[in-house]
Amino acid sequence: MPCITLVTDGIDGIVGPIRVAYLLGSAFIRMGIGVNVVSPYVGDEVRREFGQVGIKVVELGIKPWLPGQLGHLLIWLMNGLRGLINYSDDCVSINLSFELPIPSTIFYAQGYVGDLLRDLSREFPMHYRLGYYVALPLISAADSTYHRALSLSKYVIANSRYSAESVESRGVRVHAVINPPIDTEFFKPTPNPSQDYVLTYVGKETQFSVLRAIADAGVKLVAFGSKVPWLPRWFTRHRNIDYRGRVSDEELVKLYANARFTVFPFTHEPFGYVPVESMACGTPVLTYNKQGPGETVINNETGWLVSNPDELVKMAVRLWEGGYDESMRVRARERATAFSVPRVINEWVNTVSGLIKG
Known part of the structure; x- marks a missing residue:
């Protein structure tokens, strides 16, 4: 029986x-193809979930020293400094990981961590910024x-045109672009949305100064997200910000669906789940045109794209005070179905089959 090996980051849960x-492994299994997942580490509950659909899990025993995103970042750094990992079997391999530099049949390019940290560092508190500059040679x-693992792979698929351009600017051909999927059966609109707040996400890529300017101008913000170690003190105390922290998936759908619009000021985002999830819930998005x-x-049509922070703040206030054509909510939902x-x-299966047969 033919087989496919999927290389992933450390697995804490079935997200991102x-x-x-x-989903890709499950689809290949339904086609009669055996599937292995190779990961630095795998949680016991997730291992059982993979096993229930027939996916075999291979754990490399690389445990994170710290929890959350810092732990994943340290695995990336440690493996990157050690050099290429020579894992191989008799299967066609697809590398979906940034933590395991394993040359593969197909490499899924999702942006460079060095580029991410470079852009994020502009918003870092001073002590984080100093740490970044000290670690810059190691990061590079x-x-x-x-990049070497990517360039030694037979084919490259990118998660966005932006990621594709980042790879090709470094001299490697990208064979296809396939965006990540969104569960549009779960993320969906609600009847008669309240639209009495603007939703925003806070994470490592957030421009907090922009959110402060929006809130200072009188816009009522509801914020979710807990993946940022430097949340400003003023943020949780601002009279126009209702910070919810980590929310359940069910609560998140309600927050998206009832918002007047979602505002997403970011420093670096190769794809971005938040805008697509918001549109799937029928809520237009205000963000940057990059x-x-x-x-x-x-x-x-499905939101508003601006060029800089000043334009974003002005547009947020204008939309909050003046509203917009409600037909945009319908078009936002229609746009999300593309993901x-x-x-x-199906695009993955067809592309992989075409590359391998070709």
Whole structure:
């Protein structure tokens, strides 16, 4: 029986890129193809979930020293400094990981961590910024290892045009672009949305100064997200900000669906789940005309794309005070269906089959 090996980051749960691996692996198994997942580490509950659909898990025993995103970042840095990892079997391999620099049949390019940290450092508190500059030679070395694994792979697929351009600017051909999937059956609109607040996400890529300017101008913000170690003190105390922290998936759908619009000021985002999830819930998005969000949001149809922070703040106030054509909510939902799970997984299956046969 033919087989496929999916290389992933450490698996804490079936979210983000791990969800791509789970859905893609499940699709190949239904086609009669055996599937292995190779990961630095795998949680016991997730291992059982993979096993239930027939996916075999291979754990490399690389444990994170710290929890959360810092732990994943340290695995990336440690493996990048060690050099290429020579894992191989008799299967066609697809590398969906940034933590394991393993040359593969197909490498899924999702942006360079060095580029991410460079852009994020502009918003870092001073002590984080100093740490970044001290570690810059190590970061560059690890990023170089990641790129070498990518360049030694037979085919490259990118998660956005922005990621594709980043790879090709470094001299490697990208054979296809496939965006990550969104569960549009779960993320969906609600009847008669309240629209009495503007939703925003806070994470490592957030421009907090922009959110402060928006809130200072009188816009009522509801914020979610807990993946940032430097949340400003003023943020949780601002009279116009209702910070919810980590929320359940069910609560998140309600927050998206009832918002007047979602505002997404970011420093670096190769794809961006937040804008697409928001549109799937029928809520237009205000963000920048660059990188991944500049590709997924259609200006003046499913949201608004601006060039800089000043324009974003002015547009947020204008939309809060003056509203917009309600037909945009319908068009936002329609746009999100382009990223539905069945459509994206079918694109993956067809692309992988075509590359391998070709």
